[in-house]
Amino acid sequence: MGIDLTTLAAYYDQIPGWTGEVPAGFAANFLGSLTDLNFPAQMPPSPGSEVTFARGPGAHRPTRPSLSWGEAFFEYSAIALAASDAKATFTMMELGGGFAARSVDAALFLRRHRPDLRPFLVVVEAEQTHFAWAKDHFKTNGLDPDEHWLLNVALGESTTPVLFPIGEGQFDNTVVPPTTRQHLIDLLKRSGQQAMDGALWNLLAAGRMGVALHSSTAPEGRTFDYGFVSAVPLRDVIAPLPAVDLIDMDPRKDVAPRPASSSGTRPRRPIGRT
Secondary structure (H helix, E strand, O other): OOOOHHHHHHHHHHOOOOOEEEOOOEEEOOOOOEEEOHHHHHOOOOOOHHHHOEEOOEEEOOOOOOHHHOHHHHHHHHHHHHHHHOOOOEEEEEEOOOOOHHHHHHHHHHHHHOOOOOEEEEEEOOOHHHHHHHHHHHHHOOOOHHHOEEEOOEEOOOOOOEEEEEOOOOOOOOOOOHHHHHHHHHHHHHHOHHHHHHHHHHHHHHOEOOOOEEEOOOOOOOEEEEEEEOEEOHHHHHOOOOOOOEEEEOOOOOOOEEEOOOOOOOOOOOOOOO
16 A cells, blocks of 8 residues: 555545444444543543544444544554555554554454454553553453553663653653653742652652642643653563564653642652552
8 A cells, every 4th residue: 555645545435444333431433443431531632532433322333534634544544554564463562552542443453454464562651540541442342451562661761760740631641851850849849848848758658759730731620640650661672573563652742740729739648669
């Protein structure tokens, strides 16, 4: 398959779309991927969900990708192109995988249009709630997480743990860069000595600061803790794989935390040991 946009757009008119029952509380796309509506609802802006999903309950025939979808069209097309070029195997990596939407889409695309290929999926997701969602999304769509690599880690320059926003609710959870760390320190300083002492105590005892801060890109009312998560270099993830057919990842940006309220941080006692 070529990469001419006209040819690519016409491709979806030539393949049969999925039709079936969509349970209450779920949505389906043209591949038949069932998505718990809680996931996109908790992770706005959820690119493409409004045009790609048919919501349950009842029988539906979801629309097939078109150029009007924008980003979502190209994500689906990347899967189609990679699958058309694959030979004996198909390996996909989703970095910053969230609930593993594209990995599951790839597996279902192969199931429908390249049944000769067995997918091997590698999902790297550091935020623990998103990671649990990814496992659920696999199971909902008939995939066994144990037959793939689902890694609850962040990508880093080494295996040294990295500071990370903890809490579901945004697509751009990412390793906290130096500029944001300084902003976080400044917020704690302005909150007073008790907040500084509480955050340090929690960090040493449990690996998490025990704060409640609002990210500049998160919905109102959604707060995040900050803590250390395990990390792995990308080269260590790729090294054992004989080949990778597709890598799905989004560029990340420095997202500054903001106080959740006028009182700033909310120190609490340790929340468990790592």
